[in-house]
Amino acid sequence: MNNKTISSLIVLLAITSMAVTVPSAFADHSKVTIVAVEGSGDPSSTEWYSPAVAVVDLGGEIIFSNPDMMPHSFSYGEDLTADDVGTVFDSNLLMNGQSVSITADFGPGDYPYFCMVHPWMTGLIKVQEEITEESHDDQGEEAPTMEMPEPVITLTAADITINVADGAKAGEKVAIDVAISGEHVNYDIVATHNGETILDESGNHEHDGTGSHETSALSADASDDNPIDVEVTFQGFGIPGEEFTGPIGLTNSAQAVPEFGAIAAMILAVAIVSIIAVSAKSRLSFMPRI
Numbered sequence: 001m002n003n004k005t006i007s008s009l010i011v012l013l014a015i016t017s018m019a020v021t022v023p024s025a026f027a028d029h030s031k032v033t034i035v036a037v038e039g040s041g042d043p044s045s046t047e048w049y050s051p052a053v054a055v056v057d058l059g060g061e062i063i064f065s066n067p068d069m070m071p072h073s074f075s076y077g078e079d080l081t082a083d084d085v086g087t088v089f090d091s092n093l094l095m096n097g098q099s100v101s102i103t104a105d106f107g108p109g110d111y112p113y114f115c116m117v118h119p120w121m122t123g124l125i126k127v128q129e130e131i132t133e134e135s136h137d138d139q140g141e142e143a144p145t146m147e148m149p150e151p152v153i154t155l156t157a158a159d160i161t162i163n164v165a166d167g168a169k170a171g172e173k174v175a176i177d178v179a180i181s182g183e184h185v186n187y188d189i190v191a192t193h194n195g196e197t198i199l200d201e202s203g204n205h206e207h208d209g210t211g212s213h214e215t216s217a218l219s220a221d222a223s224d225d226n227p228i229d230v231e232v233t234f235q236g237f238g239i240p241g242e243e244f245t246g247p248i249g250l251t252n253s254a255q256a257v258p259e260f261g262a263i264a265a266m267i268l269a270v271a272i273v274s275i276i277a278v279s280a281k282s283r284l285s286f287m288p289r290i
């Protein structure tokens with residue numbers, strides 16, 4: 001038998017076995033075990049977690065295991081300086097021989113993690129929607145063009161929440177919190193008061209969608225006649241360095257009215273965008289509803 005015949009037989013066998021086995025038997029990502037590599041506590045090590053990139057189905061099981069002599073953690077986040085470290089998951093410190101099991105119930109996407117003790121140790125978990133039978137076609141003879149549409153991302157100006165802290169007197173700095181519905185959000189924020197720009201931060205990235213900012217000191221009391229204006233411009237969903245998706249350019253604005261006390265911000269929301277569909281082919285469809 002030549003190679004072609006053999007490979008044809010293998011393909012045939014694969015198709016046959018797929019037909020008789022349960023769908024999940026193909027590429028099983030319902031459970032993944034990630035181990036801390038032995039010796040990874042050494043700063044000169046180059047292998048830290050295995051697999052370095054772990055794929056698991058949404059709702060699947062992730063087991064963090066430490067066979068190394070040194071203690072390690074599997075802590076969500078990019079590094080120790082991020083303010084959202086451990087917010088999605090955290091194995092906490094695992095000693096030699098210990099393991100921890102978690103459920104991947106935190107939505108599809110990429111989740112970086114690292115070791116609290118040895119911060120050079122980084123890994124990535126990719127949570128995916130469970131692969132169904134349809135996608136097995138890529139192994140068959142028909143091989144249809146894979147037009148897997150990405151999920152529709154819906155975000156309106158109302159999904160961008162801006163909270164401006166109370167008590168804005170001359171000389172004081174003002175805290176501004178931003179919350180955007182979704183994960184791995186990127187946005188720019190600009191605040192002005194008394195004819196001055198008191199905050200201007202571009203390229204903010206927040207894994208959990210919430211960010212905190214502080215203005216520079218005000219040059220005058222904030223008042224109805226001299227309010228603090230805040231504008232947030234959404235720059236897309238995604239990890240910095242990768243392609244962003246979503247209604248990039250969507251903005252929302254708020255105006256701080258200190259007299260309102262605890263509810264210090266009046267959100268002057270203008271819904272610009274209603275539904276945005278992002279497909280694998282067209283990177284971005286921006287459809288304003290008039």
Ligand SMILES: [Cu+2]
Binds near residue numbers: 072073117
């Ligand atoms: Cu470690």
